[in-house]
Amino acid sequence: MTRKRRRLMILALALLGLGTATALTLSAFRDNIVFFYSPSDLAAKPPGGRTVRIGGLVEAGSLKREGGMTVTFQVTDTAKSLPVTYTGILPDLFREGQGVVAEGRLGADGVFSATELLAKHDEKYMPPDVADALKRAGHPGKPGDAPVSAGEEHQTSTLRTNP
Known part of the structure; x- marks a missing residue:
């Protein structure tokens, strides 16, 4: 093998290794990425069985407890509503009329499991994506619905259950 051919072979193997590493990394990311949708977004384009996050307001009068730790409620962006079922302990500040972000899957029956x-902790915080979706939907908004600026601190309550 000539010196030039050996260098070309090493370069080809390096590119093959880099391509393989890139493909594996992107594959791992694809499995772990969770997209955010509003109820209107889900109505327009269902995610196809993927895990997604939905956000909006818990619709007034929609919260129902179904024995044990299962609750159903509607999440709305004021344009569309989506029924949600959750089994587990609710965050302390979860209630009707407040902002919520739920992670799960949309079933074939149109119910989000x-x-x-995630529930907001103070009256000033709303996830920026939820605030934008509500603005696009024409929600009149109130002082507590504005997203927190980059310099302000905020907290969310997170509870996860195994399906």
């Missing part, structure tokens, strides 16, 4: 709920 949540495995995790």
